Amino acid sequence: MTGLVPRVENRVVNSAVSVTDLHVERGGLVVLPSVTLRIEAGSVTGLLGPSGCGKTTLLRCLVGVQRIASGEVSVLGLPAGSAPLRSKVGYVTQAPSVYQDLSVEENLRYFAAVLGAPRGDVARVIELVGLTGRERDLVARLSGGQRARVSLAAALLGTPELLILDEPTVGLDPVLRRDLWDLFHRLADTGVTFVVSSHVMDEASRCDQLLLMREGRIIAADSPQALLAETGAADIESAFLTLVSAEQRTQA
Numbered sequence: 001m002t003g004l005v006p007r008v009e010n011r012v013v014n015s016a017v018s019v020t021d022l023h024v025e026r027g028g029l030v031v032l033p034s035v036t037l038r039i040e041a042g043s044v045t046g047l048l049g050p051s052g053c054g055k056t057t058l059l060r061c062l063v064g065v066q067r068i069a070s071g072e073v074s075v076l077g078l079p080a081g082s083a084p085l086r087s088k089v090g091y092v093t094q095a096p097s098v099y100q101d102l103s104v105e106e107n108l109r110y111f112a113a114v115l116g117a118p119r120g121d122v123a124r125v126i127e128l129v130g131l132t133g134r135e136r137d138l139v140a141r142l143s144g145g146q147r148a149r150v151s152l153a154a155a156l157l158g159t160p161e162l163l164i165l166d167e168p169t170v171g172l173d174p175v176l177r178r179d180l181w182d183l184f185h186r187l188a189d190t191g192v193t194f195v196v197s198s199h200v201m202d203e204a205s206r207c208d209q210l211l212l213m214r215e216g217r218i219i220a221a222d223s224p225q226a227l228l229a230e231t232g233a234a235d236i237e238s239a240f241l242t243l244v245s246a247e248q249r250t251q252a
């Protein structure tokens, strides 16, 4: 996966995301009691935690599609979901959100037109996600991993400054996973901020910063190296368990 990556110009904020006292309820249950966090611009931040801990809900708040009960969510210096952010924030959901009955290229041409991205961008993003040669294939005939990459390509159209990716590497083989993480870092080096959720702790070492989440709360926010040093654990999964045990001891 190669290709030219556009630079993000005129960044004026250092925090790409700032969340304060965020409280969210879904279906009458408290999912996020009170989340406060900052995400540095130009970083690859991993949001890691067990299934059901609230990762998707938090990501939906950053995109501005989740009803919040109270708190503040600021993205690139603006309230999450505000109109100017539409072309600056890319969101890839867990379920691929592309048209099955269109080809890879037709899908991306359509999304480029909606976003007002230049036509030449389509070939660029297809190359970035490693789908060169599959342009004319119908999405319905692609594998799950290939389909996920079409969704990712759509999110890369234009010049997004923040990419919010919900479990983008699920179902991908190790080589493709490595290539995608390399792509995230290459784009982050140009100033794009990535927030990537995963319930697979072994992806942690690929992130600059980690947000470890449990039962709707951020239990740690630091670099993988700092979390390992702080807990004395050999890997992030053990660090997570150490933090959970420490928390349970404090609560007991």
Ligand SMILES: Nc1ncnc2c1ncn2[C@@H]1O[C@H](COP(=O)(O)OP(=O)(O)OP(=O)(O)O)[C@@H](O)[C@H]1O
Binding pocket: 026, 027, 031, 049, 050, 051, 052, 053, 054, 055, 056, 057, 058, 199
């Ligand atoms: N549409 C909904 N209505 C009511 N409750 C919901 C809804 N979607 C999710 N929830 C609940 O919110 C909580 C957090 O779910 P969320 O999808 O944010 O977790 P997650 O960490 O992303 O999980 P996973 O890793 O399995 O995707 C769960 O208890 C879930 O049951």
